[in-house]
Amino acid sequence: MLSYVWRNLLTRKIRTALSVLGVSASVAGIVALISIAYGMRSSIDAYMEGGGASLIVYSGHVADLIFSSVKQEELDAIAAWDDVEDVSRSHFFMVKPPAPLDGGESDLAMLFCFGRYRGERMLEQFATRLTEGGLFRNKNEIIASVSIADALGWKLNDEVEVFPGQAFKVVGLYESPSNWEQLGVMMDADVLGEKLGRRDNYNIAFIYCKTADGARSADEISAATAAAIQEKYPHLKAIKPGEFTSSFKEQLAIMDEFIAMITVIALVVGVLGVLNTMMMSVHERTREIGMLRALGWSRGWVIKLILLEGVVLCAIGGAFGLLFGYLGSELLIAAYPQAHLVAVYLPSTFVKGGIVAFAVGLLAALYPAYAASNLRPVVALRYE
Amino acid sequence: MSSPLVVFEGVRRTFEQGRVVALDGIDLHIEAGEFVAVTGPSGSGKSTLLNLMGAMDLASSGTVTIAEQRLTDRRSMETVRRDQIGFVFQMHNLVPVLTAAENIALPMLPRRLPAAERRARCLSLLEQVGLRERADSNVRGLSGGERQRVAIARAMIHEPPLLLADEPTGNLDSKTGTAVMELIHAMRRRSGSALVLVTHNEELCAGCDRWLHLVDGRLSNR
Numbered sequence: 001m002l003s004y005v006w007r008n009l010l011t012r013k014i015r016t017a018l019s020v021l022g023v024s025a026s027v028a029g030i031v032a033l034i035s036i037a038y039g040m041r042s043s044i045d046a047y048m049e050g051g052g053a054s055l056i057v058y059s060g061h062v063a064d065l066i067f068s069s070v071k072q073e074e075l076d077a078i079a080a081w082d083d084v085e086d087v088s089r090s091h092f093f094m095v096k097p098p099a100p101l102d103g104g105e106s107d108l109a110m111l112f113c114f115g116r117y118r119g120e121r122m123l124e125q126f127a128t129r130l131t132e133g134g135l136f137r138n139k140n141e142i143i144a145s146v147s148i149a150d151a152l153g154w155k156l157n158d159e160v161e162v163f164p165g166q167a168f169k170v171v172g173l174y175e176s177p178s179n180w181e182q183l184g185v186m187m188d189a190d191v192l193g194e195k196l197g198r199r200d201n202y203n204i205a206f207i208y209c210k211t212a213d214g215a216r217s218a219d220e221i222s223a224a225t226a227a228a229i230q231e232k233y234p235h236l237k238a239i240k241p242g243e244f245t246s247s248f249k250e251q252l253a254i255m256d257e258f259i260a261m262i263t264v265i266a267l268v269v270g271v272l273g274v275l276n277t278m279m280m281s282v283h284e285r286t287r288e289i290g291m292l293r294a295l296g297w298s299r300g301w302v303i304k305l306i307l308l309e310g311v312v313l314c315a316i317g318g319a320f321g322l323l324f325g326y327l328g329s330e331l332l333i334a335a336y337p338q339a340h341l342v343a344v345y346l347p348s349t350f351v352k353g354g355i356v357a358f359a360v361g362l363l364a365a366l367y368p369a370y371a372a373s374n375l376r377p378v379v380a381l382r383y384e
Numbered sequence: 385m386s387s388p389l390v391v392f393e394g395v396r397r398t399f400e401q402g403r404v405v406a407l408d409g410i411d412l413h414i415e416a417g418e419f420v421a422v423t424g425p426s427g428s429g430k431s432t433l434l435n436l437m438g439a440m441d442l443a444s445s446g447t448v449t450i451a452e453q454r455l456t457d458r459r460s461m462e463t464v465r466r467d468q469i470g471f472v473f474q475m476h477n478l479v480p481v482l483t484a485a486e487n488i489a490l491p492m493l494p495r496r497l498p499a500a501e502r503r504a505r506c507l508s509l510l511e512q513v514g515l516r517e518r519a520d521s522n523v524r525g526l527s528g529g530e531r532q533r534v535a536i537a538r539a540m541i542h543e544p545p546l547l548l549a550d551e552p553t554g555n556l557d558s559k560t561g562t563a564v565m566e567l568i569h570a571m572r573r574r575s576g577s578a579l580v581l582v583t584h585n586e587e588l589c590a591g592c593d594r595w596l597h598l599v600d601g602r603l604s605n606r
Contacts, residue, residue, distance in 0.1 A: 001493060007481040291477040294440060295491040295538070296466030299458070377465075378440040381473070 005308045008281070015277055020317040022273035023360055026266035027321025027353045032329040033259055034349045039342035040179075041245045047178035048241035051088065051122040053206035054222035056244060057229060060237030065092060065203055072200035074233055078207065083225050086208040088122030091115030091192040098161050101153040108151050109339075112184030113162065115192030122206050123186070126174065132156050133172035142187045143172035147340065162187070163195060179340040207238070267356055267363075270314070274364030278310055282368045289372050290380025299373035306372050310365025311358065318357025322350050387452050389545055389578050390414035390437060395446035397432050397601075402444075406432040408601040410446070416545060419572075419579045421589035424598030430582045431550065433598065437580060438471060438548050439464040451545055466494060470539035470577065472568065474551035476531040478523045478538075484510060485519040488538045495542070509537040512574075513567055529560035536567055543575040550582050561585075 009016045059068040079087040097111040116123040133156050159167045209222045226238035329343040392412040398405050406429045424430050435441040439461040448455045451468045478487045485506040492502050510516045513533040553561030572579045597604045
């Protein structure tokens, strides 16, 4: 049966190839979209986890971290708890990037600004990511990612204007696994706080809990600390850094819905393309199908034949689609380095792509299979 | 005494809401192993008779029974076609993308026979029709006579009790046609199948057990 199906598909090479291409484009689009969306999420988590903190604390009621406010007095109290070793405060903002120093134009859409304090673990640990220079010591110094420095033509010790009319000396360059940090600069938290009109409150705080103390594991200590923070300060949310994106799942749901919508569109386009191919194939083989029915093939066997053709067609398209999805994502990432896109290829993404291909094959072949099975052999055999 | 293989009782087949009468009150019995020739002018109802006998169509009234199974619906027709009937068409109706052996195996696919056994039966039949060496050739590369021999092998692969042949030599030259008819007779004798041959060529009716003539949808013996 499979060789029969295979040879039927090979007989109409161009039509089969076009259908395969259509299905593979649909599947590739889905794989690329999901992989890059996961990449964006993982990049956010990488930022949160990068400092090695046990917990992150932010306002639990805000939809965007930019509006979060954790007060200094709250952090002072938390820092005094026995289970807490250290607290690092951070501001976070996005600005329009300044013009490159060479007078040209940059492709950068935005510049992330991170405000941190010298002496706090979050920044001190960052020293290991420096590729040149050192951490900032003064309020008029910054460190910048290598990507930003390249895009804006900055070099070590250059005087640059991150905000109009306010010059900073670039004293260090860093590389980070987090896309956010790759697209940003770090400066003294007070300087950024002043720009944001914030005084004694921060977007986010990183809490470093004690490690295992014999009676409790590190996880138990951080869980107890998180519970204590939320009990004492109900407006705050304290979670493990790796749980950040999942705690914003309502906000990220729109991305999931967008992906679902694109998937449905891809599915419909794929189904229509393959449906057309299958209908033409059934139409051209009317006499052949009549002959099969005359030879004793039941309606069920004719349905099986046509469905199998649709599924094989889409399995090939799906396999190419998964490959093209991977290559397409990498191509996109390479083509837009300034966007710092990251793709995360989860096995579940490829499974989803495979399911879409299978569904396209099955759905697209259903009606042609039904139509073929309904052909009356006596009529089909007379078909010219 | 065993029942007749084919029983038509008062069979009438009409088209266009009864305005066109293709068969009109046919009563017919065909015994197992019998060779029955059916002739008649164009439009006399030969093809309609064959379609009813081949379980490809249902009578408008009357009953058609094949191998003790009355044809009443699509399911009974499918079962009879699968188990009782072998078809040889005027056009060989082979699947062009398949080899000779694969074409012969087509009626066996719904029977879920192991592939090796299916292949062995195909090769045995190809041997019988003298095309063993062409088993794996695409049928597009075969001559008209060879294709019809493959079609005969395909019709006989499940050793049907009833072999229906509709102008099987209609597209062949006389020498090839004679050879094809000899092959059909040889194979049906070997399997004990009854043969119903519909033809315009009265020479092919030689040696038949019964010769039926259809005129305006009614049968007469010749």
